[in-house]
Amino acid sequence: MIPCSNNSAACIRTDSRRSRPAAVSPPPSAYLTHHGIQPPRRTRQEFQEGSPQRAEVSITGYRAVVDPAALGLHVHAVIRLRTTHAQLSRALDLASRTPEIASTLRVTGEDCLILDVYCPQAGRLEEVVDALARYGPVTTSLVLRAYPPKPLTDAGGNAGTRRGHLDRAR
Known part of the structure; x- marks a missing residue:
């Protein structure tokens, strides 16, 4: 610093x-x-x-990336929640109050929310899943490995190049 x-x-x-x-x-x-x-x-x-x-350029900030395992959070899962419009605000409120939920995405399709969850052990993950299940069916996937995110690029300027690259890979 x-x-x-x-x-x-x-x-x-x-x-x-x-x-x-x-x-x-x-x-x-x-x-x-x-x-x-x-x-x-x-x-x-x-x-x-x-x-x-x-x-x-729209830089919204900088962040520190902390290793969850260093904090004792050894179980990483992705939870998909399918809920009703009437229950959505309550589910979002629960997600915002649950410290193990690192991020929440509202999505289209059968699922309504995708939640990124870090827990110290499987028992705590079960509690989080059970709490979310009050608002609708949940699907839980354990994360075996997370790969580094790719940086964002100007998709508009490179779309033709990327499409050509993908065509050649087939």
């Missing part, structure tokens, strides 16, 4: 657990530049004021 000036509001947030200021890491490009490494040109341009790409 890059040290921040105590007077810089942009570099300080309140740590709610300790009720005192805590430093926040700056964007990766600033970190690289601070340590004498030039970030890729495109990244550098996206963060420069007035850059043409800046208006087109």
